[in-house]
Amino acid sequence: ALGLFSLLAAQAQNTATEDSWKAVYRATPEKVNDLVHTKLQAAFDYDKSQLNGKVWLTLRPHFYGTDSLHLDAKGMDIQSVAIVNNNSNQPLKYSYKNDVLHINLNKTYSRAESYTVYIQYTPKPNDYKAKGSAAITDAKGMYFINPKGTEKDKPTQIWTQGETEATSVWVPTIDKPNQKTTQEFYLTVPAKYVTLSNGLLISQKQNGNGTRTDYWKMDQPHAPYLFFIGIGDYAVVKDSYKGKEVSYYVERPYEKVARKIFGYTPEMMKLFSDKLGVEYPWAKYAQITGVDYVSGAMENTTATLHGSGAQQDARELLDGNNWEETIAHELFHQWFGDLVTAESWSNLTVNESFANYSEVIWAEHKHGKDEADFINMRDMNGYIQSGSEEKHLVRFHYADKEDMFDAVSYNKGGRILHMLRNYVSDDAFFKSLNNYLTTNKFKTGEAHQLRLAFEETTGKDLNWFFNQWYFSNGHPKLDIKYSYNAESKQALIVVKQTQANKVYTLPTSIDVYYGNKRERHQVWVDSKEDTFYINANTKPDLIQFDGDRVLLAERKDNKSLQEHLHAFRNTGKYLDRREALDAAAKNLSKPEALAFIVNEGLKDQFFRIRLL
Ligand SMILES: [Zn+2]
Numbered sequence: 001a002l003g004l005f006s007l008l009a010a011q012a013q014n015t016a017t018e019d020s021w022k023a024v025y026r027a028t029p030e031k032v033n034d035l036v037h038t039k040l041q042a043a044f045d046y047d048k049s050q051l052n053g054k055v056w057l058t059l060r061p062h063f064y065g066t067d068s069l070h071l072d073a074k075g076m077d078i079q080s081v082a083i084v085n086n087n088s089n090q091p092l093k094y095s096y097k098n099d100v101l102h103i104n105l106n107k108t109y110s111r112a113e114s115y116t117v118y119i120q121y122t123p124k125p126n127d128y129k130a131k132g133s134a135a136i137t138d139a140k141g142m143y144f145i146n147p148k149g150t151e152k153d154k155p156t157q158i159w160t161q162g163e164t165e166a167t168s169v170w171v172p173t174i175d176k177p178n179q180k181t182t183q184e185f186y187l188t189v190p191a192k193y194v195t196l197s198n199g200l201l202i203s204q205k206q207n208g209n210g211t212r213t214d215y216w217k218m219d220q221p222h223a224p225y226l227f228f229i230g231i232g233d234y235a236v237v238k239d240s241y242k243g244k245e246v247s248y249y250v251e252r253p254y255e256k257v258a259r260k261i262f263g264y265t266p267e268m269m270k271l272f273s274d275k276l277g278v279e280y281p282w283a284k285y286a287q288i289t290g291v292d293y294v295s296g297a298m299e300n301t302t303a304t305l306h307g308s309g310a311q312q313d314a315r316e317l318l319d320g321n322n323w324e325e326t327i328a329h330e331l332f333h334q335w336f337g338d339l340v341t342a343e344s345w346s347n348l349t350v351n352e353s354f355a356n357y358s359e360v361i362w363a364e365h366k367h368g369k370d371e372a373d374f375i376n377m378r379d380m381n382g383y384i385q386s387g388s389e390e391k392h393l394v395r396f397h398y399a400d401k402e403d404m405f406d407a408v409s410y411n412k413g414g415r416i417l418h419m420l421r422n423y424v425s426d427d428a429f430f431k432s433l434n435n436y437l438t439t440n441k442f443k444t445g446e447a448h449q450l451r452l453a454f455e456e457t458t459g460k461d462l463n464w465f466f467n468q469w470y471f472s473n474g475h476p477k478l479d480i481k482y483s484y485n486a487e488s489k490q491a492l493i494v495v496k497q498t499q500a501n502k503v504y505t506l507p508t509s510i511d512v513y514y515g516n517k518r519e520r521h522q523v524w525v526d527s528k529e530d531t532f533y534i535n536a537n538t539k540p541d542l543i544q545f546d547g548d549r550v551l552l553a554e555r556k557d558n559k560s561l562q563e564h565l566h567a568f569r570n571t572g573k574y575l576d577r578r579e580a581l582d583a584a585a586k587n588l589s590k591p592e593a594l595a596f597i598v599n600e601g602l603k604d605q606f607f608r609i610r611l612l
Pocket residue numbers: 329333351352355356
């Protein structure tokens with residue numbers, strides 16, 4: 001049974017790998033040299049799915065003087081390496097192995113001196129196989145789609161995907177998120193195609209041989225994983241925001257509907273700029289689609305790439321634009337991720353939790369609080385069902401950096417921001433984000449910088465919050481019981497934390513309703529079992545724990561049907577209404593349950609309640 005044996009061997013190997021990563025501390029990459037500027041000349045060879053590359057990299061020692069430079073350069077042919085001295089190239093000694101180019105500089109440079117190295121090279125993205133990741137079978141960095149036009153009905157495109165560290169398949173660089181560089185790209189392509197890259201298109205030159213060279217310039221620094229090149233036969237539809245070009249690159253059949261898909265972009269740019277108090281930071285914003293894209297979408301600076309699922313036809317769009325949240329998500333990354341970048345993949349959540357949460361911010365603005373609450377609930381359930389209770393939000397141990405892109409970094413991180421916003425207040429939340437962005441712009445951030453920004457802005461100590469949510473794992477499981485003592489004229493709320501090995505500190509509220517009148521009590525839950533007594537001359541119609549319904553928790557709520565119906569009619573909260581319908585559906589033998597569903601539930605103002 002060779003097959004079975006092979007299978008078992010493979011499993012044994014996997015188990016070994018699974019254990020070994022736990023001992024590996026994923027240190028933030030040391031900065032020996034800092035990237036300063038990247039100037040690239042690339043001519044694309046569609047027959048070989050290669051490009052002929054020349055790059056000039058300007059760097060500077062980060063702190064300590066150094067006479068060597070290590071560049072990530074994955075699976076390339078290196079033709080020459082030189083130092084640029086007064087416009088002449090002096091060859092440098094180098095060695096190239098294990099995807100790292102080791103260069104001996106011509107002298108020891110101090111941090112006061114920058115230097116420029118020139119490299120001539122040929123990337124071979126189609127031959128490059130990324131190792132060690134179960135989630136991503138390849139990370140070619142640059143993708144030639146139908147390069148010879150042999151596949152009928154498929155457009156010919158080139159697009160790049162840098163995150164996490166695949167930009168260095170097509171350009172030698174220091175391919176780490178804690179590096180930032182300005183850039184100039186000269187792209188020589190068949191004249192019939194359009195190009196898109198980071199920054200602004202400065203000039204175009206016809207070469208007289210059927211090719212054209214486009215010169216793109218990005219004069220604000222950003223991380224190499226955000227480099228982007230897109231080339232193809234696209235229709236380019238243009239909008240604008242405060243004088244900046246906002247454009248949508250789509251396959252020609254979608255030109256007419258491009259604005260129906262992407263047309264909210266300027267409104268989103270205004271909303272996010274206003275909320276954050278930081279104006280959209282870059283020179284333009286373009287969005288492009290890619291055939292056979294390996295992910296959903298990617299926030300390349302000023303040039304977001306979307307999978308072709310974004311391209312919906314007029315008929316599909318009648319049922320709504322299913323890409324709207326993704327458009328908000330990638331746009332918000334232009335601040336959280338591109339302007340301030342996670343300093344390491346361990347801290348990925350300072351990119352992804354914000355992009356995730358931006359979907360809520362947009363929904364609140366455009367579609368109302370019910371839709372925002374729905375997204376919060378959906379994404380919280382996504383995290384809870386992912387079975388990731390053992391994972392910390394900020395993780396220095398992982399099997400592969402791709403594993404960081406999970407329901408913890410995204411969904412859980414987004415819900416933690418939602419709780420933080422509720423705790424510090426709306427105003428303080430966005431002021432703190434402004435503080436974080438302005439303090440760290442064009443640099444990197446980690447969870448600590450976020451904490452410091454919130455602490456400085458609000459004056460509150462938040463160490464406990466970050467320790468509990470960012471540097472620890474799991475979530476509370478609450479069992480909540482309500483009762484009323486007519487003799488002592490007190491309402492009693494007992495909150496039990498039933499999860500193992502841990503007690504959470506949860507600042508929250510208890511809302512007591514008499515008819516539609518609400519009385520709010522602020523409380524802190526911080527024990528295995530907390531009992532709260534609230535004076536009440538008459539029995540309340542409803543007591544609601546976590547009145548704003550923002551806690552990231554699994555919740556067993558021991559309410560009567562009557563209390564659920566009262567919540568439906570009086571709190572105005574999406575979750576309360578949804579739970580009331582669930583409760584009624586479970587009590588169909590009671591006549592009031594059916595009457596409620598028919599007369600109220602199915603007539604709710606929010607379509608997602610009616611659809612239930
Ligand atoms: Zn994202």
